Amino acid sequence: MTALALPTRRRLRKVMPVYRMIYIAIGLATLYLIVTGLSWDWLPKYLPKLWTGFQISLAIWAASVIFGFLIALPLGLAQVLSRGPLRWLSVAYCTTLRGTPLLMQLWLFYYGLGAMMTQIPGIRSTVLWPYLREAWPFAVLALSLNFAAYAGEIMRGAFAGVGRGEIEAGKAFGMSSTKVFFRIWLPLALRQALPTLAGETVMQLKAIPLVATVTVPEMYAVISQSRHDTLLTYEPLLLIAGIYLSLTFLLVQALAAVERRFSLAKR
Amino acid sequence: MKKTALTLALAFGLAAPALAQDLKIGIDSAPYPPMSWQEADGSFHGFEVELAMAVCAAAALNCTHEGVAWNGIIPALETNKIDMIVSSMTITPKRQEVVEFSDPYVSSNAIYIGHKDFVFDPNDPEIIKNTRLAVQTGTSHEDYLTRKFDGQVDLKIYQAQDEQLADLVAGRIDVVLSGRMGSLAFLSSEEGKDFKALAMVEDETYPPLKIGAAFRKGDANIAKFNEGLKTVLQNGTYDEIANKYFDFDVYGMPKP
Incomplete structure (x- = not known):
C-alpha cells in the first residue's frame, strides 16, 4: 500500500461507504429478480398506451402545480394582509380543501359539478362543450384547487416570515408597493417556502393516479386495464411503482438543485 | 312423500x-x-x-x-x-x-346503448371514429371491444356500470356497450327514457x-x-x- 493510495481510498470510502454498497447490491438483486422472475411478455402491447398515459400524468401534474401555485399566492397574501372578509374567505378555503379527501373533491367536481353543468339547456351546442365533456379539465381543476389550499397555507407562513425591516428598506428606497412585492417580499418568501413547496409538488405527483377514477386515461388507468386483461397482480403494479419512484427521484434531485441555487446559506 | x-x-x-x-x-x-x-x-x-x-x-x-x-x-x-x-x-x-x-x-346479447336520436353502427369505421364509446373495465365487453377494434379506438373505461350510465345521461359519452339484461333497469327508468339499444353485438366470436x-x-x-x-x-x-x-x-x- 503506497502513501498515495490512502487518501484516494479514503475519498472513495466517503463517496461509497460500505452500507451504501450493500444497499445498491440489494437493490440490483431485487431488480434482477423482478425482471427475470416475473412475466413481462404483456408489456410491449401496452407500451404505446403507457407512454401516452405517462404524458397525460405529467401534463396534469404540471398544470395543477402551476395553476395551484398561482391561486396560492393571493390565498397566502390575503391571510397576511387582510384582517377582514378576504382573510376569512381564504382561511375557510384552505381549511375546507385541506380538511376533505382529494378523491372526494375530484368526484364532486367530475360527477357532481361536471354532470350538473351538462344539464344546462343549450350548453351542448356551445364552443365549450367539447371541453366540458372531457374528464381532464375537471381533474386539473380539482387538483389545482387542492394544491392551492396546501400551497396557500405554506405561502401564508412564508409571507409572514419575511422581516419587516427588508420591506421597510424597500419602501425607504422609494419603491412602490407593487415593486416592493415583486422585488423583495415575494422572492424572499419564495426562497423560504421552497423546501416545503418542493415537498408538496412531490406529494402532488403521487396524487395523480386518483384521476384514473374519473376516466382520465393516464398511466395508472392503463396499468389497471392491463391488470384486468392479463389477470396479473404484481407486474403492472411493480412497474408503475418503479416509474413513480424514478420520477420522484428525478423531481427531488431537480428541486434540490433549485434549492441550492437560491439557498439562504449562500447569502 | x-x-x-x-x-x-x-x-x-x-x-x-x-x-x-x-x-x-x-x-x-x-x-x-x-x-x-x-x-x-x-x-x-x-x-x-x-x-x-x-x-x-x-x-x-x-x-x-x-x-x-x-x-x-x-x-x-x-x-x-x-x-x-x-x-x-x-x-x-x-x-x-x-x-x-x-x-x-x-x-342476453351485449347491446350498444345510446341516445335514441344518435346514429350508430358498430361496423361503420367513419361512425365509430366520431363516437365516444365507453365500457366497464374488467368485463368481457371490454375484451370484445379491444379485440374488435384492435385497440385502434379510444375507449372510455369506467370502473362501474352506474358511473358510465351517469356519464351517458350527462352526454359525456355517446355509446355504452353493456349486457342487455343488466341494462333493462336503466332503459326502463326515468333517467334512461331517452336512451335505447342502438345496436346489438352480432358476432360469432362473442356469443350471447x-x-x-x-x-x-x-x-x-x-x-x-x-x-x-x-x-x-x-x-x-x-x-x-x-x-x-x-x-x-x-x-x-x-x-x-
Missing part, C-alpha cells in the same frame, strides 16, 4: 298419469324487474313468471312459484325444496357441474349469454319443460308474453 301421494291418488281413484305433477319453481326473492318481482300480496309477476306458467301449462305440469334467496337457490334445488329455477340464471359451465339446464329461453331453467341433474321434467317451451315458442304464446315486457327479441335465437 311419494308414497303418500300415490296412496292418495289411489284413494281418490285417479290414475297416476292423469294427475298433473306439482312442481315448485324457485325464483329469486329479490325483485329483478322486468323479469320477476313479488307484489305486496305475495303474488309473483314478470316475464319469467308468466313464461314459466305458460310453459308449465303447455307441458301439463302444475307449477307454483316460491321466492328463494339467490345465494341459496341452488342448494334449495338440491334439497328438493324447489324443483326448478326460473330466475334469470345464466348457463355457465360452472353451474352445469351441479345442475342441469333446460334449453335456453332467453339470450343464455338463460335457462335449472333442474336437478337427470330430472325427467327437463324434457317436458323443453317440449313445453317449444310449444309456446311455436304457437305464439312466447311472443305474446314477451311483447308485454320487451320491445326487442328477447329470445334472440332461431325459433325451433
Whole structure:
C-alpha cells in the first residue's frame, strides 16, 4: 500500500461507504429478480398506451402545480394582509380543501359539478362543450384547487416570515408597493417556502393516479386495464411503482438543485 | 312423500298419469324487474313468471312459484325444496357441474346503448371514429371491444356500470356497450327514457349469454319443460308474453 493510495481510498470510502454498497447490491438483486422472475411478455402491447398515459400524468401534474401555485399566492397574501372578509374567505378555503379527501373533491367536481353543468339547456351546442365533456379539465381543476389550499397555507407562513425591516428598506428606497412585492417580499418568501413547496409538488405527483377514477386515461388507468386483461397482480403494479419512484427521484434531485441555487446559506 | 301421494291418488281413484305433477319453481326473492318481482300480496309477476306458467301449462305440469334467496337457490334445488329455477340464471359451465339446464329461453346479447336520436353502427369505421364509446373495465365487453377494434379506438373505461350510465345521461359519452339484461333497469327508468339499444353485438366470436331453467341433474321434467317451451315458442304464446315486457327479441335465437 503506497502513501498515495490512502487518501484516494479514503475519498472513495466517503463517496461509497460500505452500507451504501450493500444497499445498491440489494437493490440490483431485487431488480434482477423482478425482471427475470416475473412475466413481462404483456408489456410491449401496452407500451404505446403507457407512454401516452405517462404524458397525460405529467401534463396534469404540471398544470395543477402551476395553476395551484398561482391561486396560492393571493390565498397566502390575503391571510397576511387582510384582517377582514378576504382573510376569512381564504382561511375557510384552505381549511375546507385541506380538511376533505382529494378523491372526494375530484368526484364532486367530475360527477357532481361536471354532470350538473351538462344539464344546462343549450350548453351542448356551445364552443365549450367539447371541453366540458372531457374528464381532464375537471381533474386539473380539482387538483389545482387542492394544491392551492396546501400551497396557500405554506405561502401564508412564508409571507409572514419575511422581516419587516427588508420591506421597510424597500419602501425607504422609494419603491412602490407593487415593486416592493415583486422585488423583495415575494422572492424572499419564495426562497423560504421552497423546501416545503418542493415537498408538496412531490406529494402532488403521487396524487395523480386518483384521476384514473374519473376516466382520465393516464398511466395508472392503463396499468389497471392491463391488470384486468392479463389477470396479473404484481407486474403492472411493480412497474408503475418503479416509474413513480424514478420520477420522484428525478423531481427531488431537480428541486434540490433549485434549492441550492437560491439557498439562504449562500447569502 | 311419494308414497303418500300415490296412496292418495289411489284413494281418490285417479290414475297416476292423469294427475298433473306439482312442481315448485324457485325464483329469486329479490325483485329483478322486468323479469320477476313479488307484489305486496305475495303474488309473483314478470316475464319469467308468466313464461314459466305458460310453459308449465303447455307441458301439463302444475307449477307454483316460491321466492328463494339467490345465494341459496341452488342448494334449495338440491334439497328438493324447489324443483326448478326460473330466475334469470345464466348457463355457465360452472353451474352445469351441479345442475342441469333446460334449453335456453332467453339470450342476453351485449347491446350498444345510446341516445335514441344518435346514429350508430358498430361496423361503420367513419361512425365509430366520431363516437365516444365507453365500457366497464374488467368485463368481457371490454375484451370484445379491444379485440374488435384492435385497440385502434379510444375507449372510455369506467370502473362501474352506474358511473358510465351517469356519464351517458350527462352526454359525456355517446355509446355504452353493456349486457342487455343488466341494462333493462336503466332503459326502463326515468333517467334512461331517452336512451335505447342502438345496436346489438352480432358476432360469432362473442356469443350471447343464455338463460335457462335449472333442474336437478337427470330430472325427467327437463324434457317436458323443453317440449313445453317449444310449444309456446311455436304457437305464439312466447311472443305474446314477451311483447308485454320487451320491445326487442328477447329470445334472440332461431325459433325451433
